Amino acid sequence: MSVLEEIIAGVREDLDARRARVPDAQIVRRAEQAPAARDALAALQGGRDDVAGVRVIAEIKRSSPSQGELAGISDPAALAREYERAGASVVSVLTESRRFNGSLEDLDAVRAAVDTPLLRKDFIVEEYQVHEARAHGADLILLIVAAMDDARLRGLLHLTESLGMHALVEAHTPDQIDRAVAAGAQIIGVNVRNLKTLDVDPDRYEALAAHLPDDVVRVAESGVQSAAQVRQYARAGADAVLIGEALVRHADPAETLRGFRIASRRSG
Numbered sequence: 001m002s003v004l005e006e007i008i009a010g011v012r013e014d015l016d017a018r019r020a021r022v023p024d025a026q027i028v029r030r031a032e033q034a035p036a037a038r039d040a041l042a043a044l045q046g047g048r049d050d051v052a053g054v055r056v057i058a059e060i061k062r063s064s065p066s067q068g069e070l071a072g073i074s075d076p077a078a079l080a081r082e083y084e085r086a087g088a089s090v091v092s093v094l095t096e097s098r099r100f101n102g103s104l105e106d107l108d109a110v111r112a113a114v115d116t117p118l119l120r121k122d123f124i125v126e127e128y129q130v131h132e133a134r135a136h137g138a139d140l141i142l143l144i145v146a147a148m149d150d151a152r153l154r155g156l157l158h159l160t161e162s163l164g165m166h167a168l169v170e171a172h173t174p175d176q177i178d179r180a181v182a183a184g185a186q187i188i189g190v191n192v193r194n195l196k197t198l199d200v201d202p203d204r205y206e207a208l209a210a211h212l213p214d215d216v217v218r219v220a221e222s223g224v225q226s227a228a229q230v231r232q233y234a235r236a237g238a239d240a241v242l243i244g245e246a247l248v249r250h251a252d253p254a255e256t257l258r259g260f261r262i263a264s265r266r267s268g
């Protein structure tokens with residue numbers, strides 16, 4: 001089994017347990033009754049600008065399968081407020097518990113704390129999780145092309161949009177980008193980390209950028225360790241950059257985020 005398959009097996013077990021507590025009909029109702037979703041697509045569109053630099057999706061992540069524990073993050077709401085003040089366009093909240101030590105409670109706490117659009121970062125493979133994301137205040141969800149077939153990708157994307165949310169559709173190869181486009185993705189993330197092996201190759205964004213159509217929002221995901229890397233992604237045409245580890249590991253995540261954005265200004 002690849003790392004991705006192992007993670008998804010655990011995610012499905014945890015999902016079954018939640019589903020036994022909150023049945024399908026109830027989660028559908030909660031999603032319908034939630035306040036309207038914020039427009040994450042609009043928040044990410046437009047690429048870097050002269051003054052503020054590239055758009056950033058700032059991630060709240062305690063642990064990862066490749067690094068183990070990254071940061072304690074006892075107060076995810078406080079970290080989200082810092083990200084918001086530092087100009088994050090979207091805040092990403094890991095909700096997977098086994099490998100990333102996140103939860104839907106984290107998403108609830110962050111939702112109550114900020115107005116910025118929120119990404120539910122998880123391994124979403126069932127419709128239930130899409131309703132659940134909306135019920136807990138998400139505006140954007142992650143759909144990983146490598147985790148599903150085309151019919152499921154289309155179905156989950158359609159459901160996401162019918163609930164007023166958008167999907168960040170994650171690809172790692174030219175073939176996966178083609179599948180994302182064919183499914184109707186409006187926001188495509190190139191993850192430079194291979195989820196089957198966890199290897200990271202930041203040059204991969206630039207190598208695949210030419211394969212991304214002009215009319216989608218382009219997101220470079222993973223592997224940012226420095227301002228220079230953010231600049232490289234922005235110069236290769238990324239509208240937004242998704243950053244986790246480098247922010248949460250830093251003593252002052254907000255200052256780090258501001259520095260990264262300034263370094264990626266068009267004039268820089």
Ligand SMILES: O=P(O)(O)OC[C@@H](O)[C@@H](O)c1c[nH]c2ccccc12
Nearest residue numbers: 191221222223224242243244245246
């Ligand atoms: O911490 P990094 O290297 O800045 O990476 C952030 C983000 O891209 C990464 O957390 C991620 C990208 N795709 C995922 C899918 C599932 C879990 C996590 C991820």
